[in-house]
Amino acid sequence: MANYNLNINGTTRQVDVDPDTPMLWVLRDHIKLVGTKFGCGIAQCGACTIHLDGNAVRSCSVPVSAVGEKKITTIEGLSENGDHPLQQAWVEEDVPQCGYCQAGQIMNAAALLDNNPNPTDDEIGKAMNGNICRCGTYVRIKKAIKSAATKMA
Amino acid sequence: MTLIKTSYNRRSFMKASALGGSGLMIGFSWLASCQSAGEKAKLPEEWFDINAFLKIENNGRVTILSPNPEIGQNVKTAMPQIVAEELDIDWKNVIVEQAGYDISKYTRQLAGGSQSIRQGWESLRMAGATARRMLMEAAAKQMEVPVSELTTSDGVIKHSGGESVTYGEVASAAASIPVPEKVELKDPKDFKIIGSPVGNVDAAKIVKGEPLFGLDVQKDGMLIAMIQHPPSFGMKLKSLDDEAAKAMPGIKDVITVSTKIDDDKRQWSDTNAFTELVAVVGESTWQVMKAKKALNVTWEADSQMESSIDHETALADFMKKKPAEVTRKDGNPDAAFKSAAKVIERTYSAPFLAHNPMEPMNFYANVTAEKAELEGPIQTPEFMSKSVSAILGLPEDKISIMMTRMGGGFGRRLYGHFGIEAAVISQKVGAPVKLVYSREDDMTQGTYRPAYKVTYRAALDKDNKMTAFHVRGAGVHGSPVFADRFPAGTVDNYLAEDHGLESNISTGAWRAPRSNFMAGIEGAFLDEVAEAAGKDPVDFRLELFDRAISNPVGEKNDYDPERYAGVLKLVKEKANWGAETPGVHRGVTAYYCHNSYVAQVVDIVMDNDKPKVKKVWCAVDCGIVVNPSNARNQIEGGLIDGMGHAMYSAMTFKDGQPEQSNFNNYRLIRNTEAPEEIETFFVDNGIDPTGLGEPGLPPISGALANAMAKATGKRLYNQPFVNEALALG
Numbered sequence: 001m002a003n004y005n006l007n008i009n010g011t012t013r014q015v016d017v018d019p020d021t022p023m024l025w026v027l028r029d030h031i032k033l034v035g036t037k038f039g040c041g042i043a044q045c046g047a048c049t050i051h052l053d054g055n056a057v058r059s060c061s062v063p064v065s066a067v068g069e070k071k072i073t074t075i076e077g078l079s080e081n082g083d084h085p086l087q088q089a090w091v092e093e094d095v096p097q098c099g100y101c102q103a104g105q106i107m108n109a110a111a112l113l114d115n116n117p118n119p120t121d122d123e124i125g126k127a128m129n130g131n132i133c134r135c136g137t138y139v140r141i142k143k144a145i146k147s148a149a150t151k152m153a
Numbered sequence: 154m155t156l157i158k159t160s161y162n163r164r165s166f167m168k169a170s171a172l173g174g175s176g177l178m179i180g181f182s183w184l185a186s187c188q189s190a191g192e193k194a195k196l197p198e199e200w201f202d203i204n205a206f207l208k209i210e211n212n213g214r215v216t217i218l219s220p221n222p223e224i225g226q227n228v229k230t231a232m233p234q235i236v237a238e239e240l241d242i243d244w245k246n247v248i249v250e251q252a253g254y255d256i257s258k259y260t261r262q263l264a265g266g267s268q269s270i271r272q273g274w275e276s277l278r279m280a281g282a283t284a285r286r287m288l289m290e291a292a293a294k295q296m297e298v299p300v301s302e303l304t305t306s307d308g309v310i311k312h313s314g315g316e317s318v319t320y321g322e323v324a325s326a327a328a329s330i331p332v333p334e335k336v337e338l339k340d341p342k343d344f345k346i347i348g349s350p351v352g353n354v355d356a357a358k359i360v361k362g363e364p365l366f367g368l369d370v371q372k373d374g375m376l377i378a379m380i381q382h383p384p385s386f387g388m389k390l391k392s393l394d395d396e397a398a399k400a401m402p403g404i405k406d407v408i409t410v411s412t413k414i415d416d417d418k419r420q421w422s423d424t425n426a427f428t429e430l431v432a433v434v435g436e437s438t439w440q441v442m443k444a445k446k447a448l449n450v451t452w453e454a455d456s457q458m459e460s461s462i463d464h465e466t467a468l469a470d471f472m473k474k475k476p477a478e479v480t481r482k483d484g485n486p487d488a489a490f491k492s493a494a495k496v497i498e499r500t501y502s503a504p505f506l507a508h509n510p511m512e513p514m515n516f517y518a519n520v521t522a523e524k525a526e527l528e529g530p531i532q533t534p535e536f537m538s539k540s541v542s543a544i545l546g547l548p549e550d551k552i553s554i555m556m557t558r559m560g561g562g563f564g565r566r567l568y569g570h571f572g573i574e575a576a577v578i579s580q581k582v583g584a585p586v587k588l589v590y591s592r593e594d595d596m597t598q599g600t601y602r603p604a605y606k607v608t609y610r611a612a613l614d615k616d617n618k619m620t621a622f623h624v625r626g627a628g629v630h631g632s633p634v635f636a637d638r639f640p641a642g643t644v645d646n647y648l649a650e651d652h653g654l655e656s657n658i659s660t661g662a663w664r665a666p667r668s669n670f671m672a673g674i675e676g677a678f679l680d681e682v683a684e685a686a687g688k689d690p691v692d693f694r695l696e697l698f699d700r701a702i703s704n705p706v707g708e709k710n711d712y713d714p715e716r717y718a719g720v721l722k723l724v725k726e727k728a729n730w731g732a733e734t735p736g737v738h739r740g741v742t743a744y745y746c747h748n749s750y751v752a753q754v755v756d757i758v759m760d761n762d763k764p765k766v767k768k769v770w771c772a773v774d775c776g777i778v779v780n781p782s783n784a785r786n787q788i789e790g791g792l793i794d795g796m797g798h799a800m801y802s803a804m805t806f807k808d809g810q811p812e813q814s815n816f817n818n819y820r821l822i823r824n825t826e827a828p829e830e831i832e833t834f835f836v837d838n839g840i841d842p843t844g845l846g847e848p849g850l851p852p853i854s855g856a857l858a859n860a861m862a863k864a865t866g867k868r869l870y871n872q873p874f875v876n877e878a879l880a881l882g
Contacts, residue, residue, distance in 0.1 A: 001402065018402065018439065025439040029377070034369040035362015037560070039511050040592045041442075044816035047511055075362030082361035091356045094782045097790055098225030099359035100366060100511040100560030125825035132816065134511045134561045135225050136793030137786065138827035 009077025239281030512560020676742025676855020740859030747844025791849025797822025
């Protein structure tokens with residue numbers, strides 16, 4: 001066990017955990033931020049996507065000891081009032097079915113738009129290919145990303 | 154307005170009471186309506202059968218409490234829409250809440266599957282209409298005018314003389330109005346909320362990552378538990394060395410648990426291949442995951458360890474073998490095949506599939522000597538309650554189960570062994586626990602869509618008329634064939650036969666059971682028969698429907714040929730079927746299941762020998778569409794689910810051991826593989842609503858196979874298609 005001071009959604013949080021504990025479980029079990037979801041545990045589904053210094057990473061495969069002073073953003077901290085253009089677009093396009101994967105989809109899309117504010121369909125597809133939606137809302141996910149990109153332009 | 158007698162069992166169906174002196178509360182049986190007509194008669198006549206509430210507060214705010222868990226099919230939004238429509242209120246003033254679990258009030262809380270809207274239609278409308286009528290009667294008393302002179306609109310009651318009151322203003326008074334014997338239902342032409350694409354009531358919480366799901370449950374003093382089940386079907390626990398695991402940080406206990414329920418107490422939902430398990434209990438998920446890896450478990454053979462090749466051989470043998478169980482025979486198929494000008498015979502197969510809902514199996518349980526509290530994602534809490542009662546030896550009234558929103562199910566959460574395991578573990582360690590399955594634990598646990606094999610034969614006469622049709626199906630734990638579905642009824646000589654293969658690999662209902670395979674292969678086979686007959690596949694099917702309309706063969710045909718033909722004609726028109734675009738390859742099929750009709754046309758292009766789906770057109774007849782946005786979402790998701798699994802997914806076995814365990818070796822469809830565009834058209838016929846969560850899935854694999862045959866000249870017979878033509882992947 002070791003102590004870590006983590007910058008999560010702009011606040012410093014201290015945890016005492018094993019160094020190999022994935023950020024996913026630090027967030028869910030220790031910080032009690034459960035918006036970041038467990039799907040596969042091996043970085044294959046994207047449900048656990050968070051941002052490390054603005055880059056989308058799979059938190060199930062990032063040990064807490066590797067985070068250092070990097071800024072962690074989770075779905076709970078993506079926007080102050082849940083009104084990031086992507087969150088709004090997700091509601092407007094009525095994207096979710098079960099909803100479980102959507103926080104990860106939105107976090108991945110947010111990092112995409114930060115790097116590429118006006119992505120083509122192909123670029124969206126490639127960027128989002130690591131995020132599985134078992135309900136099959138892919139067509140709406142694409143629409144919502146394009147709609148948010150337009151609004152952010 | 155249509156005046157209808159509020160039929161079955163008024164007294165048990167509805168109860169009105171004052172809402173703390175400041176409004177009206179109507180309790181009604183939501184679930185009575187989610188069950189088949191036969192089951193309704195068995196419902197008890199007492200207050201405790203009331204399981205949903207409609208609250209109208211003095212400020213006009215209306216709260217509808219939904220007792221059913223939400224699994225992604227959007228009933229939590231759509232069912233209250235039906236109540237709100239007949240109540241005649243502004244949807245903006247409606248709040249939908251998940252009803253809290255209350256064993257004293259709610260019994261029979263269960264998710265209704267694809268039938269929720271269909272079965273709930275009448276009683277949900279009556280609940281809204283009854284409340285509206287009581288509010289009107291209260292207003293009539295207050296205004297001292299006859300009810301017949303009143304009208305309602307958006308929560309306001311107006312008298313023809315000009316006076317008006319809001320629902321909120323008469324809500325308290327309405328609580329003393331007797332529940333009326335007859336209520337008026339709206340003419341569907343006047344619907345405003347039904348047919349409106351109101352948003353998912355949980356959308357804001359979902360996009361903010363608020364706790365909604367079973368895995369998000371946190372309780373004081375709660376420990377985390379994980380299980381280790383045998384690595385292979387046909388194995389059982391022999392011995393356990395838990396010394397290393399127990400010594401690891403945060404680990405509270407390692408135990409063995411049995412969840413085997415006596416045969417006389419087993420529920421249908423107790424499907425489970427593994428009832429002897431090792432459980433690791435600790436403070437946090439990661440600690441428990443690590444300790445699981447440190448377990449030293451020895452397993453031993455318990456029964457046959459089967460491989461996929463064994464299933465393949467056995468199912469193939471069934472295709473040649475007689476006798477089979479004949480499930481339908483019309484005319485003289487033998488003679489018709491002997492005298493045929495052409496006989497087309499094809500065999501199709503599909504592998505086992507895992508459900509793989511994105512939220513892994515989990516359940517919270519806190520079991521003490523006096524009671525058991527459970528919470529988590531489950532479609533069948535009623536059966537879970539009975540099974541938990543049997544295994545713990547606690548009476549059912551000491552067991553409570555709270556249902557959470559479910560991160561997908563696709564049938565997986567009908568089988569609640571994970572809740573029973575959580576309860577047994579909690580009892581044994583004497584602490585509240587949340588049981589968490591890893592993805593691997595779930596994918597290798599069983600409850601799969603069974604492997605299937607089906608042979609079709611069709612006979613054409615010299616005029617290319619289909620004179621005989623024969624289907625012989627086999628599957629693990631049963632055949633997938635529906636004997637009375639199309640093309641039964643359209644051909645004079647017809648034979649349907651079944652075989653079932655026993656196995657120790659557990660299987661269960663998987664989204665659109667059996668239809669998920671039958672629709673696609675029927676569509677692919679009839680495409681080949683039409684080709685052999687020199688006919689367009691749409692025209693060929695329409696000719697068969699004409700026969701079923703004008704002079705059907707047999708009396709048990711379970712579809713309406715006019716509605717079936719209707720969706721095919723609609724998709725033909727919308728997709729401009731028959732038009733050829735260079736480089737674009739088209740396929741079509743249609744299917745009927747869950748009381749709904751779906752026809753699909755798919756356009757693909759080949760890109761580096763891989764198919765790219767440019768567009769899918771869907772024509773759907775599910776009667777009245779309650780929420781068009783979600784309805785389209787269900788159809789879109791269903792067809793992506795259907796094409797993804799037909800293209801890419803398989804569970805296979807070697808000596809009882811699953812060869813896939815996570816998304817690195819079990820392939821699911823991903824964003825770039827989904828269609829670029831989907832356009833869905835609903836038949837507007839005013840018929841009462843039918844299933845929608847499943848019917849979008851089954852046909853697409855047939856339409857896709859037909860389009861790929863056009864593109865490559867090669868017909869695809871075995872799923873997943875990617876294995877048949879490796880270049881496709």
